Amino acid sequence: MDSQSTAPRPTTSVKLVLLGEAAVGKSSLVLRFVSNEFQENKEPTIGAAFLTQKCSLANKTIKFEIWDTAGQERFASLAPMYYRNAQSALVVYDITKPNSFIKARHWVNELKAQASPGIIIALVGNKLDLVEEDTNNTSSSNDADHEDDETEHSDNVEDTTNAITEDASDSDSDVETQSARCVALQEGEKLAAEEGLLFFETSAKTGLNVRDVFLAIANKIPDEASKRRGNGLLAGSGHNGDSDANGLPNHDGRISLDASNANGTGACAC
Amino acid sequence: MPFFEVLKNRAQSQINALLDKNSGNVNPAGQNNNHIHAQLLSGAESSGFNNYKRTLTKDDKFREQFNLADDQTLIADINAEIGFVTAPLPDGPNKPSVDQQVLYSGKLFLSESYLIFISANEPRVCSFTLPLLTIKRVERLPSKAYVFALSIQIYHGLTYSIQFIGLKSTCDRFCAALKNQLKSNLPLIKTMKPFLNTLYSEYLINMIELKHHDSTSAQPTTIETPVAGLGQIFKYPGDARKLRDKSKMRLWLEYLQTHGRNLTIIKQATFYKLIRVGLPNRLRGELWELSSGSMYLRLSNQGEYDRILQENKDKHSYAIEEIEKDLNRSLPEYPAYQSSEGIERLRRVLTVYSWKNPDVGYCQAMNIVVAALLIYMSEEQAFWCLNNLCDRLLPGYYSRTMYGTLLDQKVFESLVEKTMPILWNHLDKNDVQLSVVSLPWFLSIFVNSMPLVYAFRIVDIFFLEGPKTLFQVALAVLRINGEELLEISDDGAVISVLKNYFLTLDLSAHPKSPNESLRSITRFQELMVVAFKEFSGISEEMIVELRAKHQDKILEGIETFAKRNQIRSLLKPKNFTSEQLSIVYDKFYEAVLSTRELDYQLDQKIPLKKDTHHNREKSDSDAVSTTAHHSEMDEITFYKFLSTLADWIDINDPSLFEPSARGDSDGDDFLSRLFHNFDTEKTGYLSLQNVVDGLDKLVETDLLSSINHFFELYSPCVEGKLHKVNRDTILRMSEGLLFLTKPWREGEKLDTISMEQLEDLDQKRLQQLSLMESFEEQNNDSLDNEDIIGHDDILFDDNDGKSIKSVKSYKSTKSAQTSSSISPQPSGSRSKQVNSNTNADGKPSADFKRDEENILHEQSARYLSAVSSFIQRCFEYATPEKEEVLIDLSDSNEDKEQEICNNNVALDPSHPLSIDLATFRMVILADETLEMFFSKSLPLSMLANLNNSRQGLLGIDNPTRFKNTLKDVFDGLVTDGMRVANEVKRRIDDGAKNTKGRSSSQGNNNHGDDDDEKVVDEDVSQKDRDLLEDL
């Protein structure tokens, strides 16, 4: 992971698209990744924004061509324009907004059905800082809230969906930003496991885990893709699902954050 | 472009698939459907959509040309010459006013509220749109050269002279009309004063006049400053000195003093020039609303903004939620939007608009546009300006489907292709999607794409010139960056290049030029020149034409996308294929749309009231109520929808569709239960998901689930547990069964038992036919032979409605038929045989005909008896249970029950009873006909209708045709039904007893032996018949 190595590594261009409900923090994640900044009041993305960022790995350099899309429902019909030929996608939700998780589910479905086959998808629950108060036991306090969670190890999808829908209607009534976590870590993990996605919980505000998301994707990009992009090469890569192949956090986003947060910057030659 | 290609291809392949399925039968409705849906999806903006398509009436064109509101019509027009005399300038040297002798010839128009003039040939020479209420006085002028001349004095002193050209009668007519309109505008004059108080130009000139007066008379008068935009508090963007704001202001003041101000302004060449060079901060808002025409909207709707604001004060909506997300994210770098003052104004304008036009609600980018407007405008000004933007200037841009945005991107691409073919080919070759780059420009009128000061310069022109401005500027951006773009091969890089370009607009366009004046030209100036000189050929008509040209493709694409998405996002039903789902989707939206269309027509019939305020109020609330559920169906719509799938709903039954007549038909209770059962969220409306889920249960062929579902309709479900149902509800259930089984009772549909019997009959007939054939062959009777073959051709042709099967090929298809007799397809259509047989006069046919009739009779009888024994058995096995009754019966039900019980001895109220699900199941399973009905006849008939509706002919035409012919056959039968029912019932009961061997000891001690039971049965069913007749 030495950023200034002497040997010129091959550079692979990777098209990445961000999808997710309005105001979940897609643009903020990109801004954090690209310029390590955070803006409190980021303007909504109209149509889409485009940015690039290079990311150096041990044996190659990945150049991300990032398409940051508009989140509002009615812009959804434009989305195919942007995820066309994308090799990777971040499907982002806001862990304090249950509806955004439902949207995320839809986006995952849409990508699976319409985007290039073999697209690498990372599910990202953003705004982790808003629930950081109970940092040390995010998961345990969560279990207290949802008592069923512990017993419910079977993939009873319906139950989860119902739970979310109820939560959603609840939170509809109080508009103001509620800092309580509404989407349990386990729910994200479960969706990711079901669909074979990478999964992270992040904070664009603090920078927590943000780089890891992109690194994880970079690591999953097969080398051959460097020759030509978007011609189905990815379809053959059997990498889908085994996301901890690179020692990256898949099981619990919190483990990685300790490891990589402190020196996470070293990984990327920005 | 590739994006649209994808959409187009997708739509095309869908149509092809449709054609394939119909094996060459073009379904002419298919193509239109797409548009219907897209229109539906795009909601109320369909009015905007219609603008391209609909042939415009004379009034439409008139309103369009002059940016007038919908209540204006062209009352009269006439050729005329205009001259005007200005009031002397109150300050400064008394410049000679515009020469009174200069006359502009052109055309004069009169509408309800305006007198409009536009000069001939070149409209920019002279034009005005004068609200009649600003006219102080009209005088006849002595004139020799002209037949007729008038002098019109405006409230502020300016006088126009109008000299009519034309026949005297035409002039007379125009003047009479003018007089009339002036009169009817008299009461409105009082609304002018408060309106003028909101205008800075008015304030400015009054102040100057006041100063003038004050210097003579020492009476100091104060005039209230009109509400200004946020810029007045938070500073306007840009450096006022660099923008030469003061000199611009001076020039404008001069113009306003000589050409009239705000509502009464006369637009001449200087007016346009002054806008081109950029508007001064303080007048910008007012001139925006003046040149876009939203000032007139505001004039005729004074107070509406506040009214909507008050009316919806504490209300909540999804749009508001979306707005809240973006309030802090609108031009955040502008100081006003870091303060509550700015945020509050923005919130109010966006929210009020979302109430005013709930179909559009709120779309991201509106926040940016409105935030920009509010810098220069008051809330009310911005609000009406937004109205004008959404309705006229950016039609359909912010709609739910954003079809206007997509359409204009397509238009833009086609313009690029036409004007810059080399660049276009390059981008095309490299698969660059231009719209990815240009979409935000159009959606937010370049605000946010370039520095604010420059964006506002474009907005200045945009409001004056309309949508073509956006195309001109966008084209110019590409032209200027053309060389650089030619070296680029992906859309990401295109974005980067242009982003960089926009950030450097203040740099010199020719930094290396030795010529200093050339060096001093900024990139922005260059952009303006290229946009409006080089691309001056881009006209409004061209845009309209191109929109009309590409519109179908866009709507098709949107529809395909929406449908695909919506179907995918449905929680997957168990019993439908995706193809069937797609049909449900189509039918669902057809039904919703037809209701909406109906509502719309009703709306149109309401006579236009003079009291526009009241009228508006009404239509607004209507809009809210209907559009809030614009993709959901109400109860009546649901019945209509269901009738296309269910044979048991008679679309011609008025009682189902007219609320007034409801309540007295068998089906009412059942259908209403069905509706409320589907409506799981109890909203009173069914979403597509509701309908799909509900239908999924209805077509369930798993016997127990199917029975459970029927029971569920009648049983109150508490905490996931189905309760027992009481006596009254049992009767309701039997009504429901009667209603549901009607098509089978009346022989319109055949169930499996009858199908099998018919199969046997066919078999026999076939044998007999071959016998006959051989017999006839021997006799060489060719005539008879032909006759018979011909007859059978018809017979089998209609048999399954698809292929012609000769007698000879019948054998080979026999096996297929047997299997399909279990499946639903041929059910019902069989009955056609009866008809063709009636016409035939062959001896064997007559025999078979009788047999067939018998089968139908039997089926009918079976169903009647099934229902009657259902009631009987229910009562037999019901458990007396007091509490249940108390729980389940509301007061009204009790009354009803009382009434029924008085008429029916069997329903002794002193023995309340109820049955639970298990018993209900048992009762259904006890009857072969009902069992089959739940597992096959009912679900499969609906699936069959669903599948058939793909083929327009089969699904719609055929059934009604044979329904009518069958009516005659069964008329007698149905009236006779009860007698037959009893007869057959006995037989079937006997049979059932033998096969099922139900132990009679279970809960009934009445029946000692078979003979006794028979008597009792007859007795009970007699009572049941009374009951059925009573109900």
Ligand SMILES: Nc1nc2c(ncn2[C@@H]2O[C@H](COP(=O)(O)OP(=O)(O)OP(=O)(O)O)[C@@H](O)[C@H]2O)c(=O)[nH]1
């Ligand atoms: N506390 C907190 N706020 C965040 C975080 N990420 C984003 N935000 C805030 O959430 C708001 C929306 O962020 P954006 O990045 O613009 O969201 P987006 O998903 O790009 O939104 P659209 O462009 O409208 O689709 C902004 O006000 C951000 O400051 C986060 O990790 N923590």
Ligand SMILES: [Mg+2]
């Ligand atoms: Mg964004």
